[in-house]
Amino acid sequence: MNRIYFDHAATTPVRPEVLTEMLPYFTENFGNPSSIYAWGRENRSAIDRARDSIAAQLGCTAREIIFTGCGSEADNLAIKGFALANQKKGNHIITSAVEHHAVLDTVKYMTKLGFEITILPVDQYGMVSPDELAKAIRPETILVSIMYANNEVGTINPIPELAKVCREAGVCFHTDAVQAAGALDLNVDKLGVDMMSLSAHKFYGPKGVGLLYVRKGVKLDSLIHGGGQERGRRAGTENVAGIVGMAKALELANAERLEMNARLTALRDRLIIGLRDRIPEIRLNGHPTERLPNNVNISIRYIEGESLLLNLDLKGIAASSGSACTSGSLEASHVLLAMGIPHEIAHGSLRLTLGRKTTEAEIDYLLEVLPPIVEKLRAMSPLYSPS
Amino acid sequence: MYSEKVMDHFMNPRNVGEIADADGVGTEGNPVCGDIMRIYIKVDEADRITDVKFKTFGCGAAIATSDMVCEMVIGKTIDEALQITNAAVAEALEGLPPNKMHCSNLAADALHKAIADYKERKAKQA
Numbered sequence: 005m006n007r008i009y010f011d012h013a014a015t016t017p018v019r020p021e022v023l024t025e026m027l028p029y030f031t032e033n034f035g036n037p038s039s040i041y042a043w044g045r046e047n048r049s050a051i052d053r054a055r056d057s058i059a060a061q062l063g064c065t066a067r068e069i070i071f072t073g074c075g076s077e078a079d080n081l082a083i084k085g086f087a088l089a090n091q092k093k094g095n096h097i098i099t100s101a102v103e104h105h106a107v108l109d110t111v112k113y114m115t116k117l118g119f120e121i122t123i124l125p126v127d128q129y130g131m132v133s134p135d136e137l138a139k140a141i142r143p144e145t146i147l148v149s150i151m152y153a154n155n156e157v158g159t160i161n162p163i164p165e166l167a168k169v170c171r172e173a174g175v176c177f178h179t180d181a182v183q184a185a186g187a188l189d190l191n192v193d194k195l196g197v198d199m200m201s202l203s204a205h206k207f208y209g210p211k212g213v214g215l216l217y218v219r220k221g222v223k224l225d226s227l228i229h230g231g232g233q234e235r236g237r238r239a240g241t242e243n244v245a246g247i248v249g250m251a252k253a254l255e256l257a258n259a260e261r262l263e264m265n266a267r268l269t270a271l272r273d274r275l276i277i278g279l280r281d282r283i284p285e286i287r288l289n290g291h292p293t294e295r296l297p298n299n300v301n302i303s304i305r306y307i308e309g310e311s312l313l314l315n316l317d318l319k320g321i322a323a324s325s326g327s328a329c330t331s332g333s334l335e336a337s338h339v340l341l342a343m344g345i346p347h348e349i350a351h352g353s354l355r356l357t358l359g360r361k362t363t364e365a366e367i368d369y370l371l372e373v374l375p376p377i378v379e380k381l382r383a384m385s386p387l388y389s390p391s
Numbered sequence: 392m393y394s395e396k397v398m399d400h401f402m403n404p405r406n407v408g409e410i411a412d413a414d415g416v417g418t419e420g421n422p423v424c425g426d427i428m429r430i431y432i433k434v435d436e437a438d439r440i441t442d443v444k445f446k447t448f449g450c451g452a453a454i455a456t457s458d459m460v461c462e463m464v465i466g467k468t469i470d471e472a473l474q475i476t477n478a479a480v481a482e483a484l485e486g487l488p489p490n491k492m493h494c495s496n497l498a499a500d501a502l503h504k505a506i507a508d509y510k511e512r513k514a515k516q517a
């Protein structure tokens with residue numbers, strides 16, 4: 005059976021061009037970049053080249069980039085590192101209810117260290133309002149962290165407006181751009197952000213490498229102490245292959261971004277329209293237009309997500325859901341609940357995220373196999389009474 | 392993550408449906424957890440369960456345990472049926488993943504509620 009991957013928001017495969025760039029750094033070029041002999045120096049310059057390339061993509065300087073072990077680490081570094089370094093200025097941190105747990109749980113953790121937090125609500129589409137943000141800022145507020153694009157429903161936040169509110173209030177603004185990379189403009193000056201997290205495995209780079217952009221002048225404590233790598237802000241021998249791979253992946257993603265977005269948007273809309281035509285009583289979760297070009301998230305009433313995913317898996321289709329059974333907690337997705345979606349409908353959500361290799365034929369195959377699965381599960385459901 | 396037996400009962404449940412003139416109906420679970428199981432029973436004069444059907448909203452384990460409890464209970468007296476526990480249902484399915492032992496393993500409770508409903512109706516008639 006052919007397998008079809010509709011879960012690119014979870015992770016993506018490493019592109020062959022990226023892998024080719026990485027391979028030498030596992031074998032011949034194995035040296036420690038901190039060593040002074042040729043092996044080390046060569047790897048130091050490989051990291052420098054990668055850093056320069058990424059800086060050019062983000063519109064920042066090389067010194068403003070800190071390589072990390074993943075997107076979660078970048079989020080942790082931004083929040084904990086900034087809060088600890090700036091606690092004399094204030095103790096209030098603001099985030100939103102729909103953040104990835106790497107941000108949300110980190111912000112909640114800060115209460116244990118004496119910080120106060122505000123978790124902003126979102127509208128029915130999962131969007132944060134600049135006005136709500138402005139109202140939540142207090143004299144003690146030091147940091148705001150709001151994601152660029154949501155990983156579950158694909159909603160894109162108005163980052164330039166949110167960043168402007170913070171700039172005017174003199175508050176540092178961090179954005180988790182992990183899902184935005186590859187699809188949206190990452191120019192840090194256009195966005196107006198002070199810190200930004202990325203993770204390579206979401207844009208066809210390797211797993212286990214990410215970065216935090218930190219605007220010049222923003223003070224940050226290191227979370228990992230040790231050797232002086234990353235200018236003392238993140239100790240640990242660099243993941244040279246990973247860093248080289250991330251830089252290549254970002255170059256490719258940005259070069260193809262607009263063309264890819266047009267292609268994915270057309271496929272996405274074909275999928276959304278196809279689902280609406282074939283399955284009664286579904287709703288699209290997330291914003292109708294301000295959404296990632298590869299994200300479809302629907303709630304299918306009267307059925308539960310895990311049983312849907314198991315059925316799809318048996319048909320060779322990989323997808324994800326915000327049901328409790330698949331969210332790793334006892335409740336349905338915090339994102340869908342924050343958008344005001346009732347529990348039983350949140351449990352029936354299905355996220356399909358497309359990728360650069362997704363074809364029309366794959367979309368059509370899904371549209372063919374999903375309706376009978378839904379019908380079968382609805383026939384079993386005590387909540388469903390066919391009209 | 393699921394045993395073959397769970398997958399079989401999940402994909403090919405034998406006892407899905409409703410009994411229009413059921414003698415007892417029991418519902419367990421809630422929408423917050425994402426599992427709702429409803430069991431319908433038909434009982435003869437000798438208090439023996441002659442037919443049983445279920446409708447379930449929930450994950451693979453919720454559907455498989457619902458189907459299994461129906462299979463285990465058919466032909467039993469209500470006293471025998473009351474001995475069936477959630478753990479026994481899980482065991483008959485050759486085990487469930489640990490995180491499924493609580494919220495998704497309530498089929499025996501739904502059955503016991505159906506039996507309680509039956510007893511109540513019978514008491515009212517008498």
Ligand SMILES: Cc1ncc(COP(=O)(O)O)c(C=O)c1O
Nearest residue numbers: 074075076104106155182183203
């Ligand atoms: C929005 C968002 N932030 C952070 C992360 C965490 O990234 P990583 O898997 O690299 O730790 C993810 C990935 O799941 C994500 O989607």
